[in-house]
Amino acid sequence: MDTQIRIVIHGASGRMGQALLRLAAERPDLQLVAAVSRKVESRAIDGIAQFASSELSGLPPFDVAIDFSLPEGFDGILSACVERHAALVSGTTGLTPGQREAIATATTRIPVLWAANFSLGVAVLNDLVERAASALRGWDCDIVESHHVHKKDAPSGTALALGESAEQGGAQPRYASLRAGDIVGEHLVQFTTLGERVELVHRATSRDIFARGALHAATRLAGRGPGQYQLRDLLD
Structure with missing residues (x-):
């Protein structure tokens, strides 16, 4: 893409979410449009709109969501991506068989990458x-x-x-x-x-490598056709 890629960080209050917010802010090719966490104490993080996980319908337009949350929050962000025709990059672990099936269904409509490790x-x-x-x-x-x-x-x-x-x-x-x-x-x-x-x-030697890998995947996944991708598919 020639313009900035608009991203949402889902699970922004966790360690990975915080690393993603910090590192994404350093990249001129990315535009952070929203940070989502389970509870919202303030309405902005360094000027970034903040949403509770129950407020996903109010998210601004975005190209890709990066999700490092909990299984109970996964269904909402997957549905939001399908509704917006946006890509999803997820590292949320502990998903149920039903959630795995939901990913497979979603890949017929949007590009999805789920990985256990984003290095x-x-x-x-x-x-x-x-x-x-x-x-x-x-x-x-x-x-x-x-x-x-x-x-x-x-x-x-x-x-x-x-x-x-x-x-x-x-x-x-x-x-x-x-x-x-x-x-x-x-x-x-x-x-x-x-x-x-x-x-x-x-x-x-640093957890930042996982956040950098997820950001790399997001830039490569945004704008691609529907399907289930692996990180190795997006290395180039």
Whole structure:
């Protein structure tokens, strides 16, 4: 697009939402038109219109919504995007099977990207894992993920996504999880056979990489045709 891409941040009060607001404000190709959170205490965030999740019908025109909220807030922003014919980029986890089906239905009308991890490096890693699994048939495949002590789900969503890539290549992955200190996120995919080992590793040292990846996806997704996209589809 030649003009600024109009974006809505849904889940603006969370850590990812705050990072998205901060980083989007630094980009001249983006126009922040609204920030949405569950409760609104003030009507503006640095001049950006703020809405409660119950006020989505009043949103100004937008090209793409970036959603990092909770499952109970997901249905509303998905419906708003369908009604406005706007794109949706979402990293909300814990969606129900019904919500997954709603995404599939929405993709017949709008472009949607849902991902467990918005690191561009992890998007490349998924591709490399699938290619390695396909080339190294019969090798053992192990995925080891490490995160901070407060992360509850194990294996992580990213590890499971890497496992799906390995399975698509023909491997049968096994998982191990480590929770320690303040590790942002580390993922090791290891292929092993007699006498040799191949290791593919991604280490995240800042949560900003996920916000930057989501903003990158939003700029690439806005204006595209309906469909369900993956982050690797939008790397160029």
